[in-house]
Each structure stands twice: as C-alpha cells, then as structure tokens.
Amino acid sequence: MTSFDSILARAQQRKGGADALTALLPSPPNPQYLQQLGDDRILAEMSKRVFCAGFSWKVIEAKWPEFETAFLGFNPDSLAFQPNEFWDALFANPRIVRNAAKILSVRDNASFVREIAKEHGSFGQFLSA
Structure with a gap:
C-alpha cells in the first residue's frame, strides 16, 4: 500500500x-456551523455522498426529495429502529436508487450517527472538536 x-x-x-x-x-468548515447541524442533516449528506458514488450525481439530485421522504427525513432515531420490512420495501421503491448496499448503508450510518451523538451530544459536536 x-x-x-x-x-x-x-x-x-x-x-x-x-x-x-x-x-x-x-x-x-466553521466549527460553530458544524455544531448547529442536526444529526438528520449530517446523515442526509453522508447518504447523498454514498448514493452519488459511482452514479450520476444529477440523477441523485433530481430524486433527492424522494430520498428525503423514503428515508424518513434521515432522522437517525427513526431509521435505526425500522424493521427489515421497511428496508426491503426501499429495495423496490422506484422513486429512489434501488441499490441494496447503498440503502443498507443508510441504516448502518444511522446507527453510527446515533452512537457518536450519544457520546458527544450530537454528531455536529463531534465533527467540530
């Protein structure tokens, strides 16, 4: 390497x-700006970068409002506890990009954001440190 x-x-x-x-x-980035970011906006941005990787960013941008709806506004607390059926339904949702690995990354990242926020007060607080 x-x-x-x-x-x-x-x-x-x-x-x-x-x-x-x-x-x-x-x-x-300005640390004060990072501190003010909601965990949902951080998870949304993380997810957008994941979905843009290897895909047309213009398509992702055009579909982003549907992503926001499908992923419950990227609220980490809501997403972390969704049953498998919720995620399975997203695999078939034509309004978003139906890439299973990318969809499941949102679930995993929601748990990650929650863990960091629990330890630091918010994910933004963690990023600003």
Whole structure:
C-alpha cells in the first residue's frame, strides 16, 4: 500500500508545490456551523455522498426529495429502529436508487450517527472538536 506521505508528495509535485496544492483544497468548515447541524442533516449528506458514488450525481439530485421522504427525513432515531420490512420495501421503491448496499448503508450510518451523538451530544459536536 502506498503511504500517505508518498501520495502527498506526488500531489504536491503535480500541482506545483505544497502551497499550490493547499490553495486547491477547500477551507475547513466553521466549527460553530458544524455544531448547529442536526444529526438528520449530517446523515442526509453522508447518504447523498454514498448514493452519488459511482452514479450520476444529477440523477441523485433530481430524486433527492424522494430520498428525503423514503428515508424518513434521515432522522437517525427513526431509521435505526425500522424493521427489515421497511428496508426491503426501499429495495423496490422506484422513486429512489434501488441499490441494496447503498440503502443498507443508510441504516448502518444511522446507527453510527446515533452512537457518536450519544457520546458527544450530537454528531455536529463531534465533527467540530
């Protein structure tokens, strides 16, 4: 496996040096903004990135309101306790992308978000630390 330092050095060389590479990177998010994000919005954004991976982001964006409805507004507390039948129904829902692995990642990530939020007060608090 290639080390991170090796990857970083290659990126710096390709982009014209460390400063040039740094200039291309996004600014770190504002910690106060992160603290105010609801766990549902964090789970929604995580899920959107999962569904966009390897798929047309334009299709995901166009269908996103249906994702919000199908996934109960991405409320981690609601999703973490849904029975298998709920998830099975999503596999057949034509209003969203019916990729079982991606759908189940929402269930797993809902549990993850809940665990972190329980430990830190909210997932946003965790991200801002």
